[in-house]
Amino acid sequence: MSVTVGFRCGVCERTYGLDEMAWRCACGGVFMLEGAPSFKGTASVSDLPWSLWRYHRALPVVGSGESWKQISLGEGLTPIVRDSPGVLLKLDFVMPTLSFKDRGSVLLVAAASDLRVRRMIADSSGNAGVSIAAYAARAGIATEVFVPSSTSPAKVSQLKAYGAVVRRITGSRADTAQAALSAVQETRAFYASHVYNPFFYHGTKTFAFECYEQLAGRLPDAVVIPAGNGTLLLGAALGFAELVNAGLVERSPRLFAVQASNCSPIGKARGVALPGFTETVAEGIAIPSPARLDEMIRAIESTGGDLLVVDEDDILRARTVLLARGIDVEPTAAAGYAVVQGWDRDDPGAVLVALTGAGVKSPRAR
Numbered sequence: 001m002s003v004t005v006g007f008r009c010g011v012c013e014r015t016y017g018l019d020e021m022a023w024r025c026a027c028g029g030v031f032m033l034e035g036a037p038s039f040k041g042t043a044s045v046s047d048l049p050w051s052l053w054r055y056h057r058a059l060p061v062v063g064s065g066e067s068w069k070q071i072s073l074g075e076g077l078t079p080i081v082r083d084s085p086g087v088l089l090k091l092d093f094v095m096p097t098l099s100f101k102d103r104g105s106v107l108l109v110a111a112a113s114d115l116r117v118r119r120m121i122a123d124s125s126g127n128a129g130v131s132i133a134a135y136a137a138r139a140g141i142a143t144e145v146f147v148p149s150s151t152s153p154a155k156v157s158q159l160k161a162y163g164a165v166v167r168r169i170t171g172s173r174a175d176t177a178q179a180a181l182s183a184v185q186e187t188r189a190f191y192a193s194h195v196y197n198p199f200f201y202h203g204t205k206t207f208a209f210e211c212y213e214q215l216a217g218r219l220p221d222a223v224v225i226p227a228g229n230g231t232l233l234l235g236a237a238l239g240f241a242e243l244v245n246a247g248l249v250e251r252s253p254r255l256f257a258v259q260a261s262n263c264s265p266i267g268k269a270r271g272v273a274l275p276g277f278t279e280t281v282a283e284g285i286a287i288p289s290p291a292r293l294d295e296m297i298r299a300i301e302s303t304g305g306d307l308l309v310v311d312e313d314d315i316l317r318a319r320t321v322l323l324a325r326g327i328d329v330e331p332t333a334a335a336g337y338a339v340v341q342g343w344d345r346d347d348p349g350a351v352l353v354a355l356t357g358a359g360v361k362s363p364r365a366r
């Protein structure tokens with residue numbers, strides 16, 4: 001299979017070839033993918049491989065696009081289990097590196113590999129870097145990952161184990177991104193950014209295709225997703241939109257973005273009174289100024305969803321409740337579950353909560 005894709009700026013519409021290695025438009029706008037295939041129902045599904053690559057006909061690849069066959073770790077096709085009446089959980093941490101980020105990383109690294117990239121730089125609050133490091137190891141691409149010094153030791157040790165060079169940056173998540181960018185400019189390495197690179201979102205869109213198949217076409221009324229940079233939220237929005245455009249479902253589920261009340265850029269953009277930006281136990285969504293904030297707001301508003309904010313206590317309590325049901329997730333993932341704990345649903349519609357990261361990534365306080 002060969003599909004020609006390029007980047008298009010979401011602001012000024014300028015187009016770029018992939019071989020230009022740009023990560024953002026000269027105008028500062030973020031890229032969308034142009035010419036990417038989309039989901040068309042059973043014609044887009046292969047019985048094999050038994051992974052998210054069963055949708056490979058609906059996924060963008062570069063050139064002859066063969067690298068994924070070497071680097072795939074069987075990611076995707078994560079379980080959906082029933083929690084209580086009307087509440088479904090998608091265990092999206094049942095992944096090779098124990099977070100949903102593998103959906104996006106495998107596409108991003110496959111694209112880099114098909115572009116003959118030899119060196120990459122990534123920045124991450126943890127899980128995206130871990131995931132990129134794993135696929136980079138498989139692809140034989142030397143990778144440096146910049147993380148905030150506050151990142152969980154478990155994630156740092158995962159990074160090192162995969163052979164990535166780890167740069168721990170003192171200061172905020174934004175300082176970490178800035179340090180990575182300076183290094184990209186100095187070394188001319190490929191910027192393997194899960195935030196800026198649209199391939200990542202075409203990987204996370206498989207979340208929606210799986211929901212469609214696993215639930216036999218009966219999508220839940222609402223989908224709840226913890227959102228920092230919005231890579232799962234936006235990928236899910238893209239995937240559900242493809243299902244609607246193909247006439248497979250009538251409408252997208254309402255998408256609910258979950259943020260910590262301590263760090264809610266969507267709330268801030270909407271003028272909601274919140275404590276202001278401080279730390280949160282949900283480190284995976286501690287992103288004060290996401291690059292695709294406008295897209296995130298559009299994704300929730302266009303589907304009739306909303307922002308939901310949760311307190312620190314609610315997050316920790318939700319983690320404990322899940323454990324008592326045999327499900328061990330990190331606090332960021334528990335944030336999504338926290339909202340359905342106190343959810344007063346005005347209709348009996350079903351809700352599906354994305355559980356995004358495994359518990360071993362973040363040790364519990366005793």
Ligand SMILES: *Cc1c(COP(=O)(O)O)cnc(C)c1O
Pocket residue numbers: 099100101127128226227228229230231232233284285287330332333356357358
């Ligand atoms: C990265 C991450 C999130 C948030 O994803 P974004 O792309 O930043 O919205 C949520 N949960 C976990 C466990 C994560 O690693």
Ligand SMILES: [Zn+2]
Pocket residue numbers: 009010011012013014025026027028029
């Ligand atoms: Zn532009």
